[in-house]
Amino acid sequence: MKIFRSKKTLHDYVERQKEMGKKIGFAPTMGALHRGHISLYEAAAKENDLVFSSIFVNPTQFNNAGDLEKYPRNIENDLKMLEESAFVDAVYIPEVSDLYPDGLKSKTYDFEGLENEMEGKFRPGHFDGVGTVVEELLRQVKPDNAYFGEKDFQQLAIIKKLVQKLQLPVKIHGVKIYREENGLAMSSRNERLSPDQRKAAKVIHETLLKVNDWFRVLTLPEINLRVKDIFEDQRGMVLEYFQIADENTLKETDFFYRGHDYRAFIVVFVNDVRLIDNIHLD
Numbered sequence: 001m002k003i004f005r006s007k008k009t010l011h012d013y014v015e016r017q018k019e020m021g022k023k024i025g026f027a028p029t030m031g032a033l034h035r036g037h038i039s040l041y042e043a044a045a046k047e048n049d050l051v052f053s054s055i056f057v058n059p060t061q062f063n064n065a066g067d068l069e070k071y072p073r074n075i076e077n078d079l080k081m082l083e084e085s086a087f088v089d090a091v092y093i094p095e096v097s098d099l100y101p102d103g104l105k106s107k108t109y110d111f112e113g114l115e116n117e118m119e120g121k122f123r124p125g126h127f128d129g130v131g132t133v134v135e136e137l138l139r140q141v142k143p144d145n146a147y148f149g150e151k152d153f154q155q156l157a158i159i160k161k162l163v164q165k166l167q168l169p170v171k172i173h174g175v176k177i178y179r180e181e182n183g184l185a186m187s188s189r190n191e192r193l194s195p196d197q198r199k200a201a202k203v204i205h206e207t208l209l210k211v212n213d214w215f216r217v218l219t220l221p222e223i224n225l226r227v228k229d230i231f232e233d234q235r236g237m238v239l240e241y242f243q244i245a246d247e248n249t250l251k252e253t254d255f256f257y258r259g260h261d262y263r264a265f266i267v268v269f270v271n272d273v274r275l276i277d278n279i280h281l282d
């Protein structure tokens with residue numbers, strides 16, 4: 001597996017591969033890798049000649065300095081995981097100046113309202129930070145296909161919009177949420193949970209499965225109330241938001257309209273660890 005620690009060496013390699021007509025698949029990460037990340041590379045390896053990873057903890061997408069500081073980092077372990085997976089051919093570990101030559105600041109994007117829903121409300125500036133880093137990474141790695149997890153479903157929608165608006169020559173693919181055995185969505189943040197908290201946090205996915213059963217049987221206010229009640233009974237957990245939204249607009253729905261796809265979104269704090277999950281409703 002090749003490792004590139006500068007934009008210049010990456011650029012030369014990418015250009016050579018492009019000249020040879022190699023199809024590149026890419027999935028960016030912030031490191032602290034787990035099996036969920038590897039599932040992106042597994043998908044990429046099926047459809048591309050070369051698979052690229054990147055590891056960069058992007059400061060501009062953190063609206064909370066403490067969260068950025070506590071974000072787990074373990075590059076040696078990450079490289080070992082990527083190597084052992086055998087799906088990844090090259091990994092880019094840029095310096096801040098490779099991605100932000102003019103200093104650490106975000107561009108401002110218009111994602112046609114997608115950025116104002118859910119995470120946009122609770123994490124101001126987050127999606128401008130994500131857009132800025134992903135746009136730059138896509139311009140540098142020049143993939144034919146890029147893979148993003150459905151765990152961050154709103155981010156996936158926003159990146160599709162970014163690529164469409166900027167007409168970047170890349171196809172964006174969503175990859176299903178990879179879960180721990182107890183159903184908890186895998187996340188780098190899970191490392192910050194104690195074993196007991198990790199067990200208890202399975203209630204998040206269990207709640208989403210219940211919501212899927214209640215969908216079309218109960219009314220929306222009834223579902224919202226039941227979800228609230230579940231988390232009021234969980235010690236050490238605080239429900240930040242729960243909402244059922246139209247999958248295309250990401251707007252909270254007031255009613256289930258025929259012919260629309262819906263998805264339930266949830267964010268729960270387990271002490272100070274912010275966990276996110278969602279489920280397609282069928």
Ligand code: AMP
Nearest residue numbers: 029030031036148149151152177178186
């Ligand atoms: P992150 O390192 O958290 O920025 O995530 C990098 C990419 O991996 C994003 O596209 C995430 O949506 C994706 N990802 C993270 N966790 C999972 C998971 N459990 N299942 C599928 N994709 C994931």
